Amino acid sequence: MHIGSTVTVSFRALRRNAMRSILTALGIIIGVGAVIAMVSIGNGAKSMVEAQIAALGQNVLLIFSGSVNQGGARSGSFGAGTLTVEDADAIQREITTAIAISPEVRTGAQVLAGGLNWSTQILGESADYLNIRQWPLSDGAMFSDADVRGVGKVCIIGQTIVTQLFPDTSPIGQTLRIRNQPFKVVGVLAAKGLSVQGTDQDDLVIVPYTSAMKRVAKQTMLRSINVQAGSAELIDRTQNDIIALLRQRHRTTEQTDDFTVRNQQEIADAANATSNTMTLLLGAIAGVSLIVGGIGIMNIMLVSVTERTREIGIRLAVGAHGKEIQLQFLTEAVVLSAFGGTIGILVGIGASELLSELNHWPTLVSATAVVVAFLFSAAVGMIFGFYPARKASLLDPIDALRYE
Amino acid sequence: MTPVVKITDVHKIYDSGEVKVHAVRGISLDLYKGEMMALMGASGSGKSTLMNTLGCLDRPTSGTYLLDNIDISTLDRNELADLRNEKLGFVFQGFNLLARTTALENVELPMLYGKRRVRSREMQERAMHCLSIVGLSDRADHFPSQLSGGQQQRVAIARALVNQPQVLLADEPTGNLDSKTSVEVMGVFQKLNDEGITIVMVTHELDIANYCKRNLVMRDGRVVSDTPVANRSIAEVEMKRLNAAEAAAKLIA
Structure with a gap:
């Protein structure tokens, strides 16, 4: 057979x-x-x-301002602004493996344009932010370092803002009023869709962090700092260097740290x-x-x-x-x-x-x-x-x- | 001339632990090419055991069996299977065709298990040839359930012929058939025998045994008579007589 x-x-x-x-x-x-x-x-x-996770950007480290202990009451994450612009500058100066850095400030605000209004989230960032997040623009251009240094009244907006406030016209060059201050729209972000948690990632306005601090939120502290490491292999080293630097600057130890550094890999894992x-x-x-x-x-x-x-x-x-x-x-x-x-x-x-x-x-x-x-x-x-x-x-x- | 089958002093004892059954008690038998022998005897006479031995389905307890000069007592299970495939053809009482399988595929079956690989075209040709020998070439694509008893038995005969066996073994081939169909099947056997095929069949019926050339009668495991058939029935003649009788009784037109 x-x-x-x-x-x-x-x-x-x-x-x-x-x-x-x-x-x-x-x-x-x-x-x-x-x-x-x-x-x-x-x-x-x-x-x-x-x-x-990839949408967070590539080789990204996030430094959050952490909890502070004020007379026994601990404030929780983001509770106290413990990160300063000086911290961000120090990182940029001293951590050579960090190729891009964007101090971040967030606040909620009512924004107005052409008789329409919308409550949204205002992000203060540096000019590098979109590179770190690998977030392309669909129209216009990102504001410049000069805008950041000059506390410029410029902003870029997400797709949801376009839909809500500029339904008929191109938003580029238009004026958007944030807390009664006019900001010129210079760019429109590409649509990103919903996040893992289901929030609308396109519902935001990004302004220079200096403008956000001085003109919108009126605060001196940062919520967080986005850092991009040179490569995937450099993430751990960069993270350790940042922790060491910030402990030195904040005079803290592992037990009393008033900041948290997370890298993208941990979040992904x-x-x-x-x-x-x-x-x-x-x-x-x-x-x-x-x-x-x-x-x-x-x-x-x-x-x-x-x-x-x-x-x-x-x-x-x-x-x-x-x-x-x-x-x-x-x-x-x-x-x-x-x-x-x-x-x-x-x-x-x-x-x-x-x-x-x-x-x-x-x-x-x-x-x-x-x-x-x-x-x-x-x-x-x-x-x-x-x-x-x-x-x-x-x-x-x-x-x-x-x-x- | 050497016999096709030569058995010498064959004994078969079934040992089921407590009781030993002596089914065959010393049988010697020579069978030459072209013989047509009926093996007769009452139930328990040992004829089925002898038939199983002849068919290489079972080995004798003692004695020798030479099939075509091959001593089967030295062969193992697989070698016996190959021998059955090459040298023997089986026709069973219950036809034993594969259900829901066409007549042609049933006839092809033994070729599937041959040592030599047969190409499917050659298999079909040989199977068709054998079906035409038994007069069923027009029913090749019928299933057994679509065939009458006599036709089914003829398919079984075609299957037995397909590997050109030395001996055709038939176990009560007419046991399930009515008398007229029996004559028809015996006609096929006689025709094959005339062409030189050696046939051994077990039967209970004397008139069926009368179509053979030699009658061997067994009782209690021994041969009690081994006689040539004097006044042999010829199926063709019998068929004509039956048809005439049926016509007289107005059974057929």
Whole structure:
């Protein structure tokens, strides 16, 4: 007997019981489909988180002003402005691995333009901010260092502001009043969409941080400082250098630090850990259904061996070897599961597409998941088909022929 | 001339632990090419055991069996399977065709297990040839359920012929058939025998045994008579007689 003939024989046997073959394969179809769909959902969530982490910018370190202890009452993060412009200048001067730096001030304000008004967030930043965040402009240009030094009345605005305040006209060159001070719109940001937390990232106005401090928020402290390290390898070193510098300047120790330095990698790791756990959990649940499908195959193959005892007897009588019978039944099981696996992959991909279409969930079909699911389904056929196949191959031809 | 089948003092003892069943108690038998032998005997006479031994489905407990000069007692399970494939053809009482499988595919079955790889085109040609020998070439694509009992048994005979066996073994080939269909099937056997194929069949019915050339009767595991058939029935003649009788009884037009 040859592999070709075995496959022929197996296909003939499966075709004879087409309905049963399809129903048996259905277990595997659902199993593989579920694995693929679930892993796609998990991967989609992960890629979305990754994209949003990447949206923070490249190799970014964030220095937050931290909690201060005032007579026993601790103020919490951002509670006290502990970071100063001098801190930012010191970092720029002394930390050579930091290639860009943007002191940040945030405040909420009502903004007006052309008879319309809108409550939004005002960000004070340096001219480097958009480079750090890797946030392109859709129109106009970023304000300059000179604007920052000169406490310029210029701003760039997010897409939401454009929609709300400049529905009909181009905003470039128009005047936007923030807390009654006119700011000239010099640029419009490209749309960024929703953040991981679901807030609108396009609902903001960016002004020079000097203007934000002196003209809008009227404060002298910074909320945070955005720092861009020269490369991914330099992040840790830059972070340590900044911590050392700020401890020196603030005269603090690890216990009394009034600032926090986070790097993008930490934020990404935390987010990834969550989505990996979710992917694993979904995959494991789907994997259980794949195993149940495998048991279904074993069950049907056992029934099939019993039902086809006479057939096995005939095959043995006309010269089949035990090994050939075993191979035939094993091939049937593997063909069933591989067929189920193939259909399952298509079903899984279809289901992920459908889910992302209907629920707007991000899904990402991974090639690895497809290959692993297919191989796993074939292995399921092999494992669960082995026992019935072995049982068939050990039958005695005389007994098998007499079997009623 | 050497016999195709030569068995010498064959014994078969079934040992089921407590009881030992002595099914065949010393049988010697020579079978030459072109013979057509009926193996007869009551239930428990050992004829099925002898048939299984002849069919290389089972090995004798003692004694020798030379099939085409090959001593089967030295062969293992797989070598016996190869021998069955190359040298023997089986026809069973219950037809034993694969259900939901066309007549042609049923006939192709033994070729799938041959040592030599047969290409599917050649398989089809040989299977069609054998179906035409039994007069069923127009039913090649029918399933067994679409065939009458006699037709099913003829498919089984075609399957037995497809590897050009030395001996055709038939276990009660007419056991499930009515008398007229039995005659039809015996006609096929006689035609094959006329072409030189050696046939051994087990049967209960004397009139069926009468179509053979030699009758071997067994009782209690021994041969009690081994006689040539004197006044042999010829299926063609019998068929004409039956048709005439049926016409007289207005059963057929």
